[in-house]
Amino acid sequence: xxxxxxxxxxxxxxxxxxxxxxxxxxxxxxxxxxxxxxxxxxxxxxxxxxxxxxxxxxxxxxxxxxxxxxxxxxxxxxxxxxxxxxxxxxxxxxxxxxxxxxxxxxxxxxxxxxxxxxxxxxxxxxxxxxxxxxxxxxxxxxxxxxxxxx
Amino acid sequence: xxxxxxxxxxxxxxxxxxxxxxxxxxxxxxxxxxxxxxxxxxxxxxxxxxxxxxxxxxxxxxxxxxxxxxxxxxxxxxxxxxxxxxxxxxxxxxxxxxxxxxxxxxxxxxxxxxxxxxxxxxxxxxxxxxxxxxxxxxxxxxxxxxxxxxxxxxxxxxxxxxxxxxxxxxxxxxxxxxxxxxxxxxxxxxxxxxxxxxxxxxxxxxxxxxxxxxxxxxxxxxxxxxxxxxxxxxxxxxxxxxxxxxxxxxxxxxxxxxxxxxxxxxxxxxxxxxxxxxxxxxxxxxxxxxxxxxxxxxxxxxxxxxxxxxxxxxxxxxxxxxxxxxxxxxxxxxxxxxxxxxxxxxxxxxxxxxxxxxxxxxxxxxxxxxxxxxxxxxxxxxxxxxxxxxxxxxxxxxxxxxxxxxxxxxxxxxxxx
Numbered sequence: 317x318x319x320x321x322x323x324x325x326x327x328x329x330x331x332x333x334x335x336x337x338x339x340x341x342x343x344x345x346x347x348x349x350x351x352x353x354x355x356x357x358x359x360x361x362x363x364x365x366x367x368x369x370x371x372x373x374x375x376x377x378x379x380x381x382x383x384x385x386x387x388x389x390x391x392x393x394x395x396x397x398x399x400x401x402x403x404x405x406x407x408x409x410x411x412x413x414x415x416x417x418x419x420x421x422x423x424x425x426x427x428x429x430x431x432x433x434x435x436x437x438x439x440x441x442x443x444x445x446x447x448x449x450x451x452x453x454x455x456x457x458x459x460x461x462x463x464x465x466x
Numbered sequence: 467x468x469x470x471x472x473x474x475x476x477x478x479x480x481x482x483x484x485x486x487x488x489x490x491x492x493x494x495x496x497x498x499x500x501x502x503x504x505x506x507x508x509x510x511x512x513x514x515x516x517x518x519x520x521x522x523x524x525x526x527x528x529x530x531x532x533x534x535x536x537x538x539x540x541x542x543x544x545x546x547x548x549x550x551x552x553x554x555x556x557x558x559x560x561x562x563x564x565x566x567x568x569x570x571x572x573x574x575x576x577x578x579x580x581x582x583x584x585x586x587x588x589x590x591x592x593x594x595x596x597x598x599x600x601x602x603x604x605x606x607x608x609x610x611x612x613x614x615x616x617x618x619x620x621x622x623x624x625x626x627x628x629x630x631x632x633x634x635x636x637x638x639x640x641x642x643x644x645x646x647x648x649x650x651x652x653x654x655x656x657x658x659x660x661x662x663x664x665x666x667x668x669x670x671x672x673x674x675x676x677x678x679x680x681x682x683x684x685x686x687x688x689x690x691x692x693x694x695x696x697x698x699x700x701x702x703x704x705x706x707x708x709x710x711x712x713x714x715x716x717x718x719x720x721x722x723x724x725x726x727x728x729x730x731x732x733x734x735x736x737x738x739x740x741x742x743x744x745x746x747x748x749x750x751x752x753x754x755x756x757x758x759x760x761x762x763x764x765x766x767x768x769x770x771x772x773x774x775x776x777x778x779x780x781x782x783x784x785x786x787x788x789x790x791x792x793x794x795x796x797x798x799x800x801x802x803x804x805x806x807x808x809x810x811x812x813x814x815x816x817x818x819x820x821x822x823x824x825x826x827x828x829x830x831x832x833x834x835x836x837x838x839x840x841x842x843x844x845x846x847x848x849x850x851x852x853x854x855x856x857x858x859x860x861x862x863x864x865x866x867x868x869x870x871x872x873x874x875x876x877x878x879x880x881x882x883x
Contacts, residue, residue, distance in 0.1 A: 357853075382823070
Protein backbone atom coordinates (compact mmCIF):
# COMPACT_ATOMS: atom_id res chain seq x y z
CA UNK A 317 0.00 0.00 0.00
CA UNK A 318 1.22 3.48 -0.87
CA UNK A 319 1.57 6.11 1.75
CA UNK A 320 -0.55 9.15 1.07
CA UNK A 321 2.26 11.35 2.33
CA UNK A 322 4.45 10.21 -0.57
CA UNK A 323 2.01 12.03 -2.81
CA UNK A 324 1.04 14.96 -0.64
CA UNK A 325 4.49 15.87 0.62
CA UNK A 326 4.94 19.03 2.65
CA UNK A 327 6.43 20.81 -0.39
CA UNK A 328 3.35 19.99 -2.46
CA UNK A 329 0.94 21.12 0.25
CA UNK A 330 2.91 24.33 0.67
CA UNK A 331 3.08 25.16 -3.04
CA UNK A 332 -0.62 24.37 -3.42
CA UNK A 333 -1.56 26.62 -0.54
CA UNK A 334 0.74 29.47 -1.59
CA UNK A 335 1.52 29.02 -5.26
CA UNK A 336 4.59 30.96 -6.39
CA UNK A 337 4.45 33.11 -9.51
CA UNK A 338 0.66 32.92 -9.56
CA UNK A 339 -1.12 35.49 -11.68
CA UNK A 340 -1.04 37.03 -15.11
CA UNK A 341 2.23 38.28 -16.55
CA UNK A 342 2.03 41.57 -18.42
CA UNK A 343 3.56 41.55 -21.89
CA UNK A 344 4.72 37.94 -22.07
CA UNK A 345 6.81 36.97 -25.05
CA UNK A 346 4.99 33.65 -25.15
CA UNK A 347 1.80 32.35 -23.62
CA UNK A 348 -0.13 29.11 -23.86
CA UNK A 349 -3.19 27.57 -22.35
CA UNK A 350 -3.02 24.06 -20.96
CA UNK A 351 -6.13 22.07 -20.62
CA UNK A 352 -6.90 18.63 -19.26
CA UNK A 353 -10.13 17.46 -20.90
CA UNK A 354 -10.34 14.53 -18.50
CA UNK A 355 -10.84 16.72 -15.47
CA UNK A 356 -11.49 20.19 -16.84
CA UNK A 357 -8.38 21.70 -15.27
CA UNK A 358 -7.19 24.87 -16.96
CA UNK A 359 -3.79 26.49 -16.79
CA UNK A 360 -2.52 29.67 -18.41
CA UNK A 361 1.23 29.94 -18.70
CA UNK A 362 2.96 33.26 -19.40
CA UNK A 363 6.61 33.33 -20.36
CA UNK A 364 9.07 36.14 -20.84
CA UNK A 365 12.23 35.17 -22.72
CA UNK A 366 15.14 37.49 -23.36
CA UNK A 367 18.08 36.39 -25.52
CA UNK A 368 17.15 32.73 -25.12
CA UNK A 369 16.82 32.91 -21.35
CA UNK A 370 13.70 32.74 -19.20
CA UNK A 371 13.52 36.06 -17.37
CA UNK A 372 10.02 35.65 -15.98
CA UNK A 373 7.31 33.03 -15.93
CA UNK A 374 3.90 33.07 -14.26
CA UNK A 375 0.72 31.03 -14.34
CA UNK A 376 -2.91 31.13 -13.36
CA UNK A 377 -5.96 28.91 -13.69
CA UNK A 378 -7.62 26.24 -11.63
CA UNK A 379 -6.52 22.76 -10.78
CA UNK A 380 -5.92 20.14 -8.14
CA UNK A 381 -3.14 20.32 -5.57
CA UNK A 382 -0.76 18.31 -7.75
CA UNK A 383 -1.37 20.45 -10.79
CA UNK A 384 -1.06 23.77 -8.92
CA UNK A 385 2.01 22.66 -6.96
CA UNK A 386 3.66 21.32 -10.09
CA UNK A 387 3.13 24.62 -11.93
CA UNK A 388 4.35 26.56 -8.91
CA UNK A 389 7.50 24.44 -8.57
CA UNK A 390 8.13 24.57 -12.30
CA UNK A 391 7.87 28.35 -12.55
CA UNK A 392 10.09 28.66 -9.49
CA UNK A 393 12.75 26.55 -11.16
CA UNK A 394 12.73 27.99 -14.66
CA UNK A 395 13.83 31.56 -14.08
CA UNK A 396 17.29 32.21 -15.42
CA UNK A 397 17.40 29.00 -17.43
CA UNK A 398 18.26 28.89 -21.10
CA UNK A 399 16.01 27.25 -23.62
CA UNK A 400 18.28 24.20 -23.78
CA UNK A 401 18.38 23.87 -20.01
CA UNK A 402 14.60 24.06 -19.83
CA UNK A 403 14.27 21.42 -22.53
CA UNK A 404 16.70 19.13 -20.74
CA UNK A 405 14.92 19.56 -17.42
CA UNK A 406 11.56 18.86 -19.05
CA UNK A 407 12.89 15.66 -20.64
CA UNK A 408 14.44 14.54 -17.38
CA UNK A 409 11.29 15.28 -15.38
CA UNK A 410 9.02 13.69 -17.97
CA UNK A 411 11.15 10.55 -18.21
CA UNK A 412 11.34 10.10 -14.47
CA UNK A 413 7.64 10.58 -13.92
CA UNK A 414 6.63 8.27 -16.78
CA UNK A 415 9.19 5.52 -16.20
CA UNK A 416 8.04 2.47 -14.30
CA UNK A 417 11.38 1.70 -12.68
CA UNK A 418 12.60 3.64 -9.70
CA UNK A 419 14.87 6.52 -10.70
CA UNK A 420 18.51 6.49 -9.65
CA UNK A 421 19.74 8.94 -7.06
CA UNK A 422 21.64 11.21 -9.46
CA UNK A 423 18.61 11.73 -11.69
CA UNK A 424 16.45 12.62 -8.71
CA UNK A 425 19.04 15.06 -7.37
CA UNK A 426 19.18 16.76 -10.76
CA UNK A 427 15.48 17.54 -10.39
CA UNK A 428 15.98 19.51 -7.20
CA UNK A 429 12.67 20.58 -5.63
CA UNK A 430 10.74 19.04 -8.52
CA UNK A 431 11.58 15.61 -7.11
CA UNK A 432 8.74 16.14 -4.62
CA UNK A 433 6.36 15.40 -7.48
CA UNK A 434 7.73 11.92 -8.14
CA UNK A 435 5.25 10.47 -5.62
CA UNK A 436 2.66 10.83 -8.35
CA UNK A 437 4.23 7.87 -10.17
CA UNK A 438 2.23 5.55 -7.93
CA UNK A 439 -1.01 7.19 -9.04
CA UNK A 440 -1.30 6.68 -12.82
CA UNK A 441 -4.55 8.66 -12.96
CA UNK A 442 -2.77 11.68 -11.47
CA UNK A 443 0.40 11.78 -13.60
CA UNK A 444 -1.26 14.13 -16.08
CA UNK A 445 -1.99 16.56 -13.25
CA UNK A 446 1.75 16.89 -12.68
CA UNK A 447 2.72 17.11 -16.35
CA UNK A 448 0.01 19.55 -17.52
CA UNK A 449 2.10 22.64 -16.79
CA UNK A 450 5.13 21.16 -18.55
CA UNK A 451 3.15 20.37 -21.67
CA UNK A 452 1.78 23.90 -21.58
CA UNK A 453 5.32 25.25 -21.26
CA UNK A 454 6.36 23.13 -24.21
CA UNK A 455 3.55 24.58 -26.31
CA UNK A 456 4.54 28.09 -25.32
CA UNK A 457 8.17 27.48 -26.20
CA UNK A 458 7.35 25.83 -29.49
CA UNK A 459 5.39 28.94 -30.32
CA UNK A 460 8.58 30.91 -29.88
CA UNK A 461 10.60 28.51 -31.97
CA UNK A 462 8.18 28.90 -34.82
CA UNK A 463 8.40 32.67 -34.40
CA UNK A 464 12.23 32.67 -34.57
CA UNK A 465 12.45 30.43 -37.61
CA UNK A 466 10.14 32.74 -39.53
CA UNK B 467 -22.76 9.47 18.47
CA UNK B 468 -26.09 10.85 17.31
CA UNK B 469 -25.28 9.87 13.72
CA UNK B 470 -25.01 6.26 14.74
CA UNK B 471 -28.38 6.50 16.45
CA UNK B 472 -29.98 8.00 13.40
CA UNK B 473 -28.53 5.20 11.33
CA UNK B 474 -29.88 2.58 13.72
CA UNK B 475 -33.33 4.16 13.79
CA UNK B 476 -33.72 4.11 10.05
CA UNK B 477 -34.84 0.55 9.59
CA UNK B 478 -34.47 -0.12 5.90
CA UNK B 479 -37.29 -1.96 4.24
CA UNK B 480 -34.81 -4.12 2.42
CA UNK B 481 -32.21 -6.54 3.74
CA UNK B 482 -29.03 -4.78 2.61
CA UNK B 483 -26.71 -7.37 4.19
CA UNK B 484 -28.40 -10.09 2.19
CA UNK B 485 -28.39 -7.99 -0.98
CA UNK B 486 -24.67 -7.33 -0.60
CA UNK B 487 -24.08 -11.07 -0.73
CA UNK B 488 -25.36 -10.94 -4.32
CA UNK B 489 -22.58 -8.56 -5.38
CA UNK B 490 -19.25 -10.43 -5.38
CA UNK B 491 -17.18 -7.35 -6.25
CA UNK B 492 -18.14 -5.57 -3.03
CA UNK B 493 -16.29 -8.10 -0.91
CA UNK B 494 -12.73 -6.97 -1.43
CA UNK B 495 -10.14 -4.71 0.10
CA UNK B 496 -8.85 -1.61 -1.65
CA UNK B 497 -5.65 -0.18 -0.19
CA UNK B 498 -6.18 -2.37 2.84
CA UNK B 499 -9.70 -1.09 3.49
CA UNK B 500 -13.06 -2.65 2.61
CA UNK B 501 -14.25 -1.35 -0.75
CA UNK B 502 -16.98 1.28 -0.48
CA UNK B 503 -18.36 1.76 -3.95
CA UNK B 504 -20.03 5.15 -4.33
CA UNK B 505 -19.65 5.64 -8.07
CA UNK B 506 -22.96 4.13 -9.06
CA UNK B 507 -23.96 7.01 -11.31
CA UNK B 508 -20.95 6.17 -13.49
CA UNK B 509 -21.69 2.48 -13.56
CA UNK B 510 -23.38 0.04 -11.22
CA UNK B 511 -22.00 -3.24 -9.92
CA UNK B 512 -23.43 -6.53 -11.13
CA UNK B 513 -25.24 -9.09 -9.01
CA UNK B 514 -24.18 -12.73 -9.44
CA UNK B 515 -27.63 -13.43 -10.96
CA UNK B 516 -26.57 -11.27 -13.93
CA UNK B 517 -23.00 -12.57 -14.04
CA UNK B 518 -24.24 -16.17 -13.93
CA UNK B 519 -26.74 -15.56 -16.70
CA UNK B 520 -24.05 -14.12 -18.98
CA UNK B 521 -21.77 -17.00 -18.00
CA UNK B 522 -24.48 -19.56 -18.75
CA UNK B 523 -25.10 -18.04 -22.15
CA UNK B 524 -21.46 -18.44 -23.14
CA UNK B 525 -21.08 -21.83 -21.45
CA UNK B 526 -24.26 -23.41 -22.80
CA UNK B 527 -26.19 -21.40 -25.37
CA UNK B 528 -23.80 -19.25 -27.42
CA UNK B 529 -25.01 -18.95 -31.01
CA UNK B 530 -26.04 -16.25 -33.40
CA UNK B 531 -29.68 -15.25 -33.26
CA UNK B 532 -32.54 -14.98 -35.75
CA UNK B 533 -30.92 -17.21 -38.36
CA UNK B 534 -29.81 -20.68 -37.36
CA UNK B 535 -32.26 -23.57 -37.30
CA UNK B 536 -30.11 -25.41 -34.82
CA UNK B 537 -30.96 -25.77 -31.16
CA UNK B 538 -28.37 -23.38 -29.78
CA UNK B 539 -29.50 -20.60 -32.10
CA UNK B 540 -33.10 -21.19 -31.12
CA UNK B 541 -32.19 -21.04 -27.46
CA UNK B 542 -30.15 -17.87 -27.86
CA UNK B 543 -32.89 -16.25 -29.93
CA UNK B 544 -35.54 -17.17 -27.39
CA UNK B 545 -33.48 -15.76 -24.51
CA UNK B 546 -32.70 -12.59 -26.46
CA UNK B 547 -36.33 -11.98 -27.37
CA UNK B 548 -37.43 -12.91 -23.89
CA UNK B 549 -35.21 -10.09 -22.59
CA UNK B 550 -36.92 -7.71 -24.99
CA UNK B 551 -40.27 -8.60 -23.44
CA UNK B 552 -38.78 -8.01 -19.98
CA UNK B 553 -37.63 -4.56 -21.06
CA UNK B 554 -41.03 -3.79 -22.56
CA UNK B 555 -42.77 -4.69 -19.31
CA UNK B 556 -40.13 -2.83 -17.27
CA UNK B 557 -40.84 0.51 -18.95
CA UNK B 558 -44.49 -0.30 -19.70
CA UNK B 559 -44.21 0.05 -23.45
CA UNK B 560 -47.18 -1.05 -25.50
CA UNK B 561 -45.30 -3.39 -27.81
CA UNK B 562 -41.99 -5.24 -28.09
CA UNK B 563 -41.67 -3.64 -31.53
CA UNK B 564 -40.90 -0.41 -29.72
CA UNK B 565 -37.88 -1.81 -27.88
CA UNK B 566 -34.63 -1.41 -29.85
CA UNK B 567 -31.42 -2.78 -28.39
CA UNK B 568 -28.47 -0.41 -28.79
CA UNK B 569 -25.06 -0.03 -27.15
CA UNK B 570 -26.28 2.41 -24.54
CA UNK B 571 -28.16 5.64 -23.98
CA UNK B 572 -25.56 7.53 -26.03
CA UNK B 573 -26.13 5.36 -29.07
CA UNK B 574 -29.88 5.65 -28.60
CA UNK B 575 -29.74 9.45 -28.76
CA UNK B 576 -27.40 9.35 -31.74
CA UNK B 577 -29.77 6.97 -33.53
CA UNK B 578 -32.67 9.37 -33.05
CA UNK B 579 -30.60 12.39 -34.11
CA UNK B 580 -29.45 10.58 -37.27
CA UNK B 581 -32.59 8.82 -38.31
CA UNK B 582 -35.40 11.05 -37.06
CA UNK B 583 -33.46 14.29 -36.92
CA UNK B 584 -32.00 14.31 -40.41
CA UNK B 585 -35.33 13.44 -42.04
CA UNK B 586 -37.53 15.78 -40.01
CA UNK B 587 -35.48 18.92 -39.36
CA UNK B 588 -34.69 21.77 -41.66
CA UNK B 589 -32.84 25.03 -41.39
CA UNK B 590 -34.31 27.32 -38.74
CA UNK B 591 -36.04 24.54 -36.79
CA UNK B 592 -35.25 24.43 -33.11
CA UNK B 593 -34.07 21.73 -30.73
CA UNK B 594 -34.40 22.31 -27.00
CA UNK B 595 -32.14 20.67 -24.42
CA UNK B 596 -31.29 21.78 -20.89
CA UNK B 597 -28.29 23.23 -19.07
CA UNK B 598 -27.85 20.04 -17.06
CA UNK B 599 -27.50 17.61 -19.94
CA UNK B 600 -24.74 15.03 -20.22
CA UNK B 601 -22.48 15.57 -23.23
CA UNK B 602 -24.24 12.61 -24.87
CA UNK B 603 -27.42 14.69 -24.96
CA UNK B 604 -25.67 17.81 -26.24
CA UNK B 605 -23.16 16.81 -28.90
CA UNK B 606 -25.47 14.66 -31.09
CA UNK B 607 -27.81 17.66 -31.36
CA UNK B 608 -24.97 20.04 -32.16
CA UNK B 609 -23.93 17.68 -34.95
CA UNK B 610 -27.53 17.60 -36.20
CA UNK B 611 -27.68 21.40 -36.11
CA UNK B 612 -24.51 21.59 -38.19
CA UNK B 613 -25.97 19.20 -40.72
CA UNK B 614 -29.45 20.70 -40.99
CA UNK B 615 -29.09 24.34 -40.00
CA UNK B 616 -31.36 23.77 -37.01
CA UNK B 617 -30.76 25.85 -33.88
CA UNK B 618 -30.06 24.57 -30.37
CA UNK B 619 -31.88 26.21 -27.45
CA UNK B 620 -31.09 25.55 -23.81
CA UNK B 621 -33.46 25.55 -20.82
CA UNK B 622 -31.80 27.47 -17.97
CA UNK B 623 -31.63 26.24 -14.38
CA UNK B 624 -31.89 27.95 -10.99
CA UNK B 625 -29.31 27.97 -8.18
CA UNK B 626 -30.64 24.69 -6.79
CA UNK B 627 -30.06 23.03 -10.14
CA UNK B 628 -33.71 22.80 -11.16
CA UNK B 629 -35.07 23.55 -14.62
CA UNK B 630 -36.86 26.89 -14.82
CA UNK B 631 -40.10 25.76 -16.41
CA UNK B 632 -41.35 29.29 -17.17
CA UNK B 633 -38.19 29.84 -19.22
CA UNK B 634 -38.72 26.52 -20.97
CA UNK B 635 -42.22 27.62 -21.94
CA UNK B 636 -40.84 30.83 -23.41
CA UNK B 637 -38.52 28.79 -25.64
CA UNK B 638 -41.40 26.82 -27.15
CA UNK B 639 -42.62 28.00 -30.53
CA UNK B 640 -43.85 26.59 -33.83
CA UNK B 641 -40.14 26.23 -34.71
CA UNK B 642 -39.60 23.76 -31.87
CA UNK B 643 -39.29 20.25 -33.29
CA UNK B 644 -37.36 18.23 -30.73
CA UNK B 645 -36.97 18.45 -26.97
CA UNK B 646 -34.42 16.19 -25.35
CA UNK B 647 -33.88 16.25 -21.59
CA UNK B 648 -32.56 14.05 -18.84
CA UNK B 649 -35.03 12.33 -16.55
CA UNK B 650 -32.43 12.62 -13.75
CA UNK B 651 -29.26 14.71 -13.94
CA UNK B 652 -26.05 12.70 -13.59
CA UNK B 653 -24.08 15.67 -12.26
CA UNK B 654 -26.66 17.09 -9.83
CA UNK B 655 -29.17 14.35 -9.10
CA UNK B 656 -32.10 16.62 -10.01
CA UNK B 657 -35.25 14.75 -11.00
CA UNK B 658 -36.81 16.75 -13.80
CA UNK B 659 -40.58 17.29 -14.20
CA UNK B 660 -40.58 15.36 -17.44
CA UNK B 661 -44.36 14.84 -17.57
CA UNK B 662 -44.86 18.62 -17.60
CA UNK B 663 -42.18 19.02 -20.25
CA UNK B 664 -43.72 16.31 -22.43
CA UNK B 665 -47.21 17.79 -22.18
CA UNK B 666 -46.06 21.33 -22.98
CA UNK B 667 -43.97 20.06 -25.90
CA UNK B 668 -46.90 18.14 -27.33
CA UNK B 669 -49.03 21.30 -27.15
CA UNK B 670 -46.51 22.66 -29.66
CA UNK B 671 -46.40 19.44 -31.71
CA UNK B 672 -42.76 18.82 -30.83
CA UNK B 673 -41.45 15.36 -29.98
CA UNK B 674 -39.76 14.59 -26.68
CA UNK B 675 -36.78 12.37 -25.99
CA UNK B 676 -36.05 11.43 -22.38
CA UNK B 677 -32.52 10.41 -21.41
CA UNK B 678 -33.26 7.89 -18.71
CA UNK B 679 -29.71 6.69 -18.07
CA UNK B 680 -29.75 7.84 -14.44
CA UNK B 681 -33.42 7.19 -13.83
CA UNK B 682 -34.03 3.53 -14.58
CA UNK B 683 -31.93 2.22 -11.65
CA UNK B 684 -33.85 4.36 -9.16
CA UNK B 685 -37.41 4.90 -10.27
CA UNK B 686 -40.19 3.12 -12.13
CA UNK B 687 -40.77 4.34 -15.67
CA UNK B 688 -44.04 4.15 -17.58
CA UNK B 689 -43.48 5.43 -21.10
CA UNK B 690 -47.18 5.24 -21.94
CA UNK B 691 -48.27 7.25 -18.91
CA UNK B 692 -45.49 9.76 -19.63
CA UNK B 693 -46.47 9.80 -23.30
CA UNK B 694 -42.82 10.47 -24.24
CA UNK B 695 -41.93 9.85 -27.87
CA UNK B 696 -38.55 8.28 -27.15
CA UNK B 697 -36.88 7.05 -23.98
CA UNK B 698 -33.29 5.82 -23.82
CA UNK B 699 -31.27 4.13 -21.10
CA UNK B 700 -28.09 2.11 -20.55
CA UNK B 701 -27.92 -1.40 -19.16
CA UNK B 702 -24.70 -0.94 -17.24
CA UNK B 703 -26.18 1.63 -14.88
CA UNK B 704 -29.00 -0.85 -14.22
CA UNK B 705 -26.77 -3.69 -12.93
CA UNK B 706 -26.43 -5.22 -16.41
CA UNK B 707 -23.29 -5.54 -18.57
CA UNK B 708 -21.73 -2.59 -20.38
CA UNK B 709 -22.31 -2.21 -24.10
CA UNK B 710 -26.05 -2.74 -24.07
CA UNK B 711 -28.84 -0.23 -23.82
CA UNK B 712 -32.37 0.43 -24.92
CA UNK B 713 -34.07 2.85 -27.23
CA UNK B 714 -37.81 2.98 -26.78
CA UNK B 715 -39.76 4.80 -29.47
CA UNK B 716 -43.43 5.07 -30.29
CA UNK B 717 -44.14 2.56 -33.03
CA UNK B 718 -45.56 5.06 -35.53
CA UNK B 719 -42.45 7.26 -35.22
CA UNK B 720 -40.07 4.32 -35.57
CA UNK B 721 -42.02 2.96 -38.55
CA UNK B 722 -41.60 6.24 -40.39
CA UNK B 723 -37.88 6.55 -39.65
CA UNK B 724 -35.22 5.25 -42.03
CA UNK B 725 -32.70 2.70 -40.72
CA UNK B 726 -29.53 4.30 -39.43
CA UNK B 727 -27.17 1.37 -39.94
CA UNK B 728 -27.41 -1.18 -42.70
CA UNK B 729 -26.34 -4.79 -42.50
CA UNK B 730 -27.48 -8.24 -41.58
CA UNK B 731 -30.57 -8.82 -39.49
CA UNK B 732 -32.20 -5.52 -40.49
CA UNK B 733 -33.44 -6.68 -43.90
CA UNK B 734 -36.18 -8.84 -45.37
CA UNK B 735 -34.61 -9.21 -48.80
CA UNK B 736 -31.52 -7.76 -50.45
CA UNK B 737 -30.74 -7.42 -54.13
CA UNK B 738 -28.55 -4.91 -55.87
CA UNK B 739 -31.67 -3.23 -57.24
CA UNK B 740 -33.66 -2.92 -54.05
CA UNK B 741 -33.51 -3.87 -50.40
CA UNK B 742 -36.55 -4.41 -48.22
CA UNK B 743 -35.98 -3.47 -44.63
CA UNK B 744 -37.06 -5.66 -41.76
CA UNK B 745 -40.01 -4.74 -39.58
CA UNK B 746 -39.61 -3.20 -36.15
CA UNK B 747 -37.65 -3.64 -34.01
CA UNK B 748 -35.13 -5.41 -36.29
CA UNK B 749 -34.97 -2.54 -38.76
CA UNK B 750 -32.75 -0.75 -36.23
CA UNK B 751 -30.66 -3.73 -35.13
CA UNK B 752 -28.12 -4.23 -37.90
CA UNK B 753 -25.40 -6.78 -37.29
CA UNK B 754 -24.95 -9.30 -34.51
CA UNK B 755 -25.98 -7.55 -31.31
CA UNK B 756 -24.54 -7.88 -27.81
CA UNK B 757 -26.56 -11.03 -27.18
CA UNK B 758 -25.00 -11.85 -23.82
CA UNK B 759 -25.47 -8.25 -22.74
CA UNK B 760 -29.14 -8.25 -23.68
CA UNK B 761 -29.69 -11.51 -21.81
CA UNK B 762 -27.80 -10.04 -18.85
CA UNK B 763 -30.04 -6.96 -19.00
CA UNK B 764 -33.06 -9.24 -18.79
CA UNK B 765 -31.57 -10.86 -15.69
CA UNK B 766 -30.84 -7.43 -14.17
CA UNK B 767 -34.45 -6.38 -14.69
CA UNK B 768 -35.62 -9.59 -13.01
CA UNK B 769 -33.30 -8.82 -10.11
CA UNK B 770 -34.51 -5.24 -9.69
CA UNK B 771 -38.14 -6.32 -9.99
CA UNK B 772 -37.68 -8.95 -7.30
CA UNK B 773 -36.64 -6.23 -4.86
CA UNK B 774 -38.99 -3.62 -6.26
CA UNK B 775 -38.09 -0.18 -7.55
CA UNK B 776 -40.33 1.47 -4.95
CA UNK B 777 -38.39 -0.24 -2.15
CA UNK B 778 -35.08 0.60 -3.83
CA UNK B 779 -36.06 4.23 -4.35
CA UNK B 780 -37.29 4.65 -0.77
CA UNK B 781 -34.10 3.20 0.71
CA UNK B 782 -31.86 5.27 -1.55
CA UNK B 783 -33.77 8.39 -0.55
CA UNK B 784 -33.04 7.60 3.08
CA UNK B 785 -29.35 7.18 2.26
CA UNK B 786 -29.33 10.48 0.39
CA UNK B 787 -31.11 12.29 3.19
CA UNK B 788 -28.70 10.89 5.75
CA UNK B 789 -25.68 11.87 3.65
CA UNK B 790 -27.15 15.32 3.01
CA UNK B 791 -27.71 15.96 6.73
CA UNK B 792 -24.21 14.78 7.60
CA UNK B 793 -22.56 16.79 4.86
CA UNK B 794 -24.39 19.92 6.02
CA UNK B 795 -22.36 19.69 9.24
CA UNK B 796 -19.16 20.19 7.30
CA UNK B 797 -18.85 23.94 6.97
CA UNK B 798 -16.26 23.78 4.20
CA UNK B 799 -18.41 21.50 2.05
CA UNK B 800 -20.84 22.92 -0.48
CA UNK B 801 -23.41 20.77 -2.25
CA UNK B 802 -23.78 21.34 -5.98
CA UNK B 803 -27.37 20.52 -6.82
CA UNK B 804 -29.93 20.98 -4.07
CA UNK B 805 -33.14 20.32 -5.96
CA UNK B 806 -36.21 19.45 -3.93
CA UNK B 807 -36.79 16.46 -6.19
CA UNK B 808 -33.47 14.65 -6.14
CA UNK B 809 -32.11 11.14 -6.69
CA UNK B 810 -29.29 9.54 -4.71
CA UNK B 811 -26.44 11.70 -6.01
CA UNK B 812 -24.35 13.90 -3.72
CA UNK B 813 -22.25 16.28 -5.79
CA UNK B 814 -20.06 18.67 -3.81
CA UNK B 815 -16.97 20.83 -3.57
CA UNK B 816 -14.79 21.59 -0.55
CA UNK B 817 -13.18 24.93 0.21
CA UNK B 818 -9.54 23.94 0.30
CA UNK B 819 -9.46 20.55 -1.36
CA UNK B 820 -9.79 20.10 -5.10
CA UNK B 821 -12.16 17.29 -6.16
CA UNK B 822 -9.25 15.33 -7.68
CA UNK B 823 -7.39 15.36 -4.41
CA UNK B 824 -10.56 14.31 -2.60
CA UNK B 825 -10.83 11.40 -5.04
CA UNK B 826 -7.27 10.21 -4.43
CA UNK B 827 -7.52 10.53 -0.65
CA UNK B 828 -10.86 8.70 -0.59
CA UNK B 829 -9.43 5.93 -2.75
CA UNK B 830 -6.81 5.50 -0.07
CA UNK B 831 -9.65 4.80 2.31
CA UNK B 832 -11.11 2.25 -0.10
CA UNK B 833 -13.86 4.64 -1.19
CA UNK B 834 -14.64 4.99 -4.89
CA UNK B 835 -16.27 8.24 -5.95
CA UNK B 836 -16.24 10.17 -9.20
CA UNK B 837 -14.39 13.44 -9.52
CA UNK B 838 -14.35 15.77 -12.47
CA UNK B 839 -16.89 17.43 -14.73
CA UNK B 840 -19.09 14.31 -15.09
CA UNK B 841 -19.33 14.78 -18.86
CA UNK B 842 -21.45 17.83 -18.15
CA UNK B 843 -19.09 20.76 -18.62
CA UNK B 844 -21.86 23.33 -19.23
CA UNK B 845 -23.27 22.63 -15.78
CA UNK B 846 -19.83 23.10 -14.24
CA UNK B 847 -19.58 26.44 -16.03
CA UNK B 848 -23.03 27.36 -14.73
CA UNK B 849 -21.88 26.88 -11.14
CA UNK B 850 -18.54 28.53 -11.97
CA UNK B 851 -16.50 25.48 -11.01
CA UNK B 852 -14.36 23.12 -13.05
CA UNK B 853 -15.19 19.93 -11.23
CA UNK B 854 -17.06 18.36 -8.34
CA UNK B 855 -16.66 15.28 -6.20
CA UNK B 856 -19.67 13.04 -6.59
CA UNK B 857 -20.82 10.23 -4.36
CA UNK B 858 -23.72 8.30 -5.86
CA UNK B 859 -25.58 5.69 -3.88
CA UNK B 860 -27.22 2.43 -4.78
CA UNK B 861 -29.39 0.10 -2.74
CA UNK B 862 -26.38 -2.04 -1.78
CA UNK B 863 -24.78 0.91 0.00
CA UNK B 864 -25.18 1.28 3.75
CA UNK B 865 -25.51 4.05 6.31
CA UNK B 866 -22.18 2.93 7.77
CA UNK B 867 -20.61 3.55 4.35
CA UNK B 868 -21.97 7.08 4.40
CA UNK B 869 -20.32 7.52 7.81
CA UNK B 870 -17.02 6.26 6.35
CA UNK B 871 -17.37 8.71 3.48
CA UNK B 872 -17.76 11.61 5.89
CA UNK B 873 -14.79 10.49 8.01
CA UNK B 874 -12.66 10.22 4.87
CA UNK B 875 -13.69 13.74 3.84
CA UNK B 876 -12.54 14.96 7.21
CA UNK B 877 -9.24 13.20 6.57
CA UNK B 878 -8.98 14.97 3.21
CA UNK B 879 -9.51 18.27 4.94
CA UNK B 880 -6.74 17.43 7.44
CA UNK B 881 -4.22 16.64 4.67
CA UNK B 882 -4.64 20.19 3.41
CA UNK B 883 -5.09 21.86 6.78
